[in-house]
Amino acid sequence: MKITLSILAFLAMITISSQAVTVEQYAVFELTMKGPSTGNPFQDVQLSAEFSFRNRTLFCTGFYDGEGVYKLRFMPDAVGEWRYTTHSNFPELDGKAGRFTCWEASDGNHGTVKVRNTYDFGYADGTPFYPVGTTCYAWVHQPDELVQQTLASLAATKFNKIRMTVMPKNYDVYINNEPPFYPFEGSKETGWDFSRPNPAFFRNFENKIIDLQKLGIEADVILFHPYDWGKWNLDKMNTDQSVFYLRYLMARIAAYRNVWWSMANEYDIMRKTDEEWETYFLVIQTYDPYAHLCSIHNGMAWYNHSKPWISHLSIQTAYLQDIQDWRELYKKPVIIDECVYEGNIPNDWGNLTPEEMVNRFWISWCRGAYCTHGETYLHSENVLWWSKGGRLYGKSPERIAFLHQIMTETPTEGVYPHHSIWNKETYLIKDNEFYLHYYGNSQQAKARLQLPEKVKFTLEVIDAWNMTITPVPGEFSGLTEIPLPGRPYMAVRARSITK
C-alpha cells in the first residue's frame, strides 16, 4: 500500500505527454529522441525509463543509435494503459514522459516463451511451445542474398528456434569470411574500440531477429563464443567491455519477444572464470525486464545449471540416456542443443545420418527433453547450413516437422517420460490416457504394450522416418501385442477413448 502510494505520488510529479499511441501486446513500443552526438555518446549518456502498468513498474534501458539519435524499446506484456518516464544524465533526454495503450496480441502473436510445467515451454498467452530448433551460427554475418535464402529455407520448415551468434565466426575451412558489418569501431588491424559499438552491425542483427519473428521462430542469441581464433579478436573484450557490450545489446534487442539468451556456445572453451560468467548473468538479470529464457551451452564441462539465472539446460552431448536424471536433478527443461549434426564432413561432430538425427529428436522428446538440428554436408563453396545458412540438403527437417505435429497432439499436462529396463525403448505417458512408445533403431516385428485394464484405447503405428500414422483397427486394453513392420524408427501411440 505504501509502495503504491509513493508510485502514484511520483507519477503525479512528472509531465505526461499528450501523444495517444497504441502498441500491440508483446510488440515493441519504441521511443526515439535526439540527444548529444559528441564525445562518446555510447558511454557518456545514460538513458533509461520506467514503464508502468497499474501497480507494476518495469525498468528499461535505452541506447545510442548514432547520429545523435537515442532510442528506448519496450515490450508491454499487459493490455491497457501504460505510462512511462525517462531518466538521463543529459537534460534533453531526462524526464520525458508519456502513455500508450496496449491492445491485445493479434493472431499468431503469443508473446514470449517461458518455462511451462517445470520441464516444458509455453508462450506467455499459455499456448504450449514445443521447441524444434536448428543451428545457423553465423547466418546474419553472410551476404544479403544468402541471408534471404536462409530465411526462405527456414520458412519451408517447422523449425521454431534457431541458435545464432552475435559475433562472426571463424572455424576451420568451413567459415572464415568477413561479415558485412563489424560490431565496433576500429578494425582487426588497428584494434577495436570496444566502447563504441557500430549501430549498423546491431541494426542488421536486430532486423534478423524481426525477420525470424515474422516466421514464428525464436532467436536463441549466443552472446559469446570461442570461435574467433585470432581472426578478429572480437573475443578479447575484458570484463568491463563485455558488460558494456551486453548492456548495449540488451537495450537494443531485449524488447523483441522472440529473443532467448544463450550466454555462450561451448562456454568452457572460452576459459573465463565462473565469477566472470556470473557477472554477465547478473547483467542479464538486471537489464532484461522480461526475464527471457537464459541458458549456457557446454563444450566438455558443464556450467552449474542449478543457478537461478539458468532457465533451462542447453546441452551438448552425444548421449541421451541421462536426460531423465538431468530433469530430476535440476527441475528445469532440457534442450539437447547439440547432439552432432546431420551431414558428411570428416569432423566428428558433423556426420550423422538423417535417420540418426531424427532418431535423436524422438529419443530426446520421449525422454522428456527437446533436441536441436544442424546440417553439415560438404559443399563446394563451404556454405554449410550449420554456420552460414543457405539451403538445406538433408532429409531430417521434414521428419522433424512431422515429430512437431506429433508433439502438438500430446496432452499438455501430466505427461512424463519413462524408459524400458535396458534403456532402449522410451515412452511418454499420461496415466490412463496417453502412451507413446518409441522403439528407436530397433527392428521388432511386434509391439507389446501394458495398457491399463479398465480403459479402452485406440492404437496407431507411427513411422517416424516415413512420416505415416496408421490406425490399428479395434479397441485395446491390458497387455496388448500388435504387429510392427520390423524396421527401425517406429512408434506406437495409444490414446484413451473418451466416454
Add this chain to the structure above:
Amino acid sequence: MKITLSILAFLAMITISSQAVTVEQYAVFELTMKGPSTGNPFQDVQLSAEFSFRNRTLFCTGFYDGEGVYKLRFMPDAVGEWRYTTHSNFPELDGKAGRFTCWEASDGNHGTVKVRNTYDFGYADGTPFYPVGTTCYAWVHQPDELVQQTLASLAATKFNKIRMTVMPKNYDVYINNEPPFYPFEGSKETGWDFSRPNPAFFRNFENKIIDLQKLGIEADVILFHPYDWGKWNLDKMNTDQSVFYLRYLMARIAAYRNVWWSMANEYDIMRKTDEEWETYFLVIQTYDPYAHLCSIHNGMAWYNHSKPWISHLSIQTAYLQDIQDWRELYKKPVIIDECVYEGNIPNDWGNLTPEEMVNRFWISWCRGAYCTHGETYLHSENVLWWSKGGRLYGKSPERIAFLHQIMTETPTEGVYPHHSIWNKETYLIKDNEFYLHYYGNSQQAKARLQLPEKVKFTLEVIDAWNMTITPVPGEFSGLTEIPLPGRPYMAVRARSITK
C-alpha cells in the same frame, strides 16, 4: 630343495603302474576305476589324485559316473613324463599310481585360453585368441536333431566362444521345453535329490563341450542362472548342495581345455549373498587345477570385478562408451557378453538390426574390448538361436567373421584404444605402426587422419558391413584426408611401411 626331496620320498613309497600311456598336451588323460556302487557313491566316496611333472604337482578330483565306475580326468600342460597317484577313503580306489607321457599338442590344439597382456586373450601356446562369441543358452538341452543343427550352424561361422548354461532354461514363450536329461535324481513333482547327480545329464553336457572343442569353440559354461521360475526348481539348491554340484561338475569338465567358467548369468537377479558367491568362487579356485578363465555376468548390478577370482569382465550393457574406463579401473580384459541381440522380438533386449549388432562388435573392439553375438528372430516354433540354437537367420555372423579376420591382422602387442573428443569415432593404435579408425554409424564423406610425420603408411578403406578392404593408392604421412563413400560402418586402416 627340502620340498623336492620330500616329493621324491613320497613318490618312492607309491606303487607305480606298469602301463605306458601317451596323452596329447592339453588333451584329457582319463583314469577309469571300479568301486562301490551302494549307498550314495557321489558323496560317500572321495576320490582325488596328484599329477606330477618335474617339480610341480597338481591336485585333481575324480567323480562317480554311475554303475560302480569312477573316473579321474586330467589335462597335462607340459610335454614329458607325468606321474600320478590316487587318494580315496575307499581302499580299492586309493593309492593307484601310474605314469604317462605327454606329447606335443597337434596342429589346431593351442591349449587353454588365458589372459594375455592385461586386456587381451591368448592360448597357452602363445597364439592370440580374439573372442568373437555367440549365445545359445540352452542348446545342449534340446533334442539331438536340433543340437546337431546347432553344431552345423556354428561350424559355418567364425564364432569361437559360446555362452551356454548347465541347467535348462525357462523364459517367456521362447523356451520352456523339457530337457532330454535332468541333472539330478528325482523329478520336479517329487523333488530333486541334489546329492545324486544324474551321470547321463553330465555326460551329455560334456560331450557337447567336446563337440565344441572339435570346432575350435570355447565353452563359456554358465554355472547358475535365474531363469527357472518354478518350472523345475533346479535353482533351489542351498549353499552346500551348490558346492557339491560345482565340485561334481568341475571334476567332470575342468580337464577340457576349452572350458571357461561363467559363475552366473545375471547373477544379481538370483539374489544370492556376496558370501555365497564367494564360497562358489573358492570352490572353483580350489578344484580347478588349470585356472580356467572365470567371470560373472551382471543383470543390472555389477559384481566387484576387482576380486582376484575374476579373470575378465563379462558385461551386459547397451552402452559401450565407458569400456575404456572399465579397462583402466580393473586392469582386466572386457567382454561385452550381452549388448542386446540381433533380432525382431518385442522384448527390449532382442531386436537389434544386424547393422547395429556388427557396429557394437566394432565399437567394442576399437575401445579395447570384445563383444558377443546373440540372435532372436521370431520363429513359428520358437526356435530362437539365443536359447535353443538351430539355424542362424541373421546377417551379422558373416560380418563378425570379417571383423575377426581384421582382428588377426592387428599387431599383437602395444595396441591401445582411443576415441575422439565427442566419443563417436573409435581408434585402435600402435604408435607409429598401426592406426585403425572406425566411424560407426556416421556417414562422413572424408576421413581425416593425423598420422606421424616421419613414417610412411599404406591406407585401406574398410567397409565393415559390405566386408570389403580397399587399398588407397599411394603412401601417406602427417595430416591426411582421403575420400570415404559417405555411408555408415566404415573404417580406415593405416599400416606403416616396413623399411
